[in-house]
Amino acid sequence: MLKKILIANRGEIAVRVIRTAREMGIATVAVYSELDRNALHVRLADEAYALGGQTAAESYLKTSAIIDAIKQSGADAVHPGYGFFSENADFAKTITDMGVAFIGPPPAAIVEMGDKVSSRKAALRGGAPIVPGTTEFLTSVDEISQFAKTHGFPVAIKAAFGGGGRGMKVVRDEKSVQEAMDSAQRESKAFFGRDEIYVEKYLSWPRHIEIQLVGDTHGNVVWISSRDCSAQRRHQKLIEEAPAPALPDGVEDAMGAAAVKAAKAVGYFNAGTVEFIYQDEEFFFQAQVDKFDQAIKDGKLDPVILVAPDGSMHGKASLSKPATFWANSRAGNFEDYVMEDVYDFMMANYSIRPERDFHAILGPSMGGS
Numbered sequence: 179m180l181k182k183i184l185i186a187n188r189g190e191i192a193v194r195v196i197r198t199a200r201e202m203g204i205a206t207v208a209v210y211s212e213l214d215r216n217a218l219h220v221r222l223a224d225e226a227y228a229l230g231g232q233t234a235a236e237s238y239l240k241t242s243a244i245i246d247a248i249k250q251s252g253a254d255a256v257h258p259g260y261g262f263f264s265e266n267a268d269f270a271k272t273i274t275d276m277g278v279a280f281i282g283p284p285p286a287a288i289v290e291m292g293d294k295v296s297s298r299k300a301a302l303r304g305g306a307p308i309v310p311g312t313t314e315f316l317t318s319v320d321e322i323s324q325f326a327k328t329h330g331f332p333v334a335i336k337a338a339f340g341g342g343g344r345g346m347k348v349v350r351d352e353k354s355v356q357e358a359m360d361s362a363q364r365e366s367k368a369f370f371g372r373d374e375i376y377v378e379k380y381l382s383w384p385r386h387i388e389i390q391l392v393g394d395t396h397g398n399v400v401w402i403s404s405r406d407c408s409a410q411r412r413h414q415k416l417i418e419e420a421p422a423p424a425l426p427d428g429v430e431d432a433m434g435a436a437a438v439k440a441a442k443a444v445g446y447f448n449a450g451t452v453e454f455i456y457q458d459e460e461f462f463f464q465a466q467v468d469k470f471d472q473a474i475k476d477g478k479l480d481p482v483i484l485v486a487p488d489g490s491m492h493g494k495a496s497l498s499k500p501a502t503f504w505a506n507s508r509a510g511n512f513e514d515y516v517m518e519d520v521y522d523f524m525m526a527n528y529s530i531r532p533e534r535d536f537h538a539i540l541g542p543s544m545g546g547s
Contacts, residue, residue: 180204180255180279185219186244187259192219195257207251209244211237225251238262241269248278255279265292287444293338295376301463304443306436309455309462311378322355322377334380335359337366337373343413344369348380384455386410386464387422389437393447401434426459433461 183199184207185192196206196219208223213232220226227247229237237243239262248256256273258264258281267288273280282288290296295315301308310329315338316322326333326349335358337345345366347358359375367373386407393399405420422430437452440463453464 182253183255184253185257191259196222207253209247257281283448287446290444295338300443301440304439306440306463309378312376315374319356329379332380335362339370339372381457384457387454387456389452392449395447399438399441401437404430
């Protein structure tokens with residue numbers, strides 16, 4: 179049993195980990211930049227250590243400062259939260275080499291699932307179906323053209339180290355191949371610092387289905403549920419619905435089994451999400467396993483989609499306990515706040531009255547609509 183966890187992050191994810199650890203009787207350690215000295219996660223933790231600096235690069239991404247805090251606090255585990263070091267294999271290895279538990283997947287799995295080409299290979303090795311495409315980085319336009327001749331247009335050129343639609347270009351004819359390849363590489367380089375790309379058959383009207391799974395360090399992996407993330411704008415998810423509705427009998431179970439195979443193929447443990455696309459009664463591995471480091475236990479998290487009175491989306495938050503929540507169009511994006519803190523935040527900053535200013539689409543656990 180862990181005795182003390184250092185949370186190498188800030189904001190709502192740090193708060194959620196701290197509160198969950200407290201319920202489990204585990205001591206917590208916060209770290210903070212100079213700008214976050216008085217932040218909520220710092221006040222809630224049992225101990226807090228300054229990292230110095232003001233920017234993320236000077237503090238939360240400064241490995242030496244995090245290591246010093248681990249040594250000073252005597253923490254026997256590190257929770258990376260999301261972002262920052264959550265998908266950094268070098269950081270995870272450094273932590274584990276110190277004899278400190280890294281609450282996340284093993285470094286080897288982070289490396290293998292860190293790019294979509296390696297992920298596709300792992301899926302094939304595990305017996306999971308993948309969209310027809312290349313399993314090596316592209317080096318020339320001719321490779322794309324040859325793939326299109328075999329599989330037909332349209333095809334999708336994708337950033338191997340990307341996501342969220344960045345570095346992805348759909349090619350519908352031969353004359354557009356060169357321009358699309360150049361554009362995909364430029365965008366990939368700009369957003370992810372890497373310009374490696376691959377190509378796959380473009381499915382024109384798929385559903386985006388994700389499978390949530392959990393694995394332990396003894397090789398056991400189970401899938402928990404599905405969710406439909408098909409409602410997107412510019413490849414960015416707007417609404418997630420769990421479980422995924424209107425799937426034919428047996429499809430969800432088959433996806434779950436394929437997700438488990440993909441996770442076991444890379445020795446994955448911890449909680450994670452395997453992405454699939456579904457079209458024409460077939461599903462395919464979506465070339466990545468998302469590292470899910472949101473909390474030590476996830477049973478209390480319910481999704482809610484916030485909508486302003488004018489109908490515009492204002493992001494997604496998570497409930498630490500079921501409660502009615504109202505979102506205001508002037509209050510911005512609440513991803514950095516736990517639900518029970520958001521109301522106080524809005525009242526303090528916006529002088530608002532919920533019965534006058536808000537409405538929302540509520541999460542399923544609250545029976546909202």
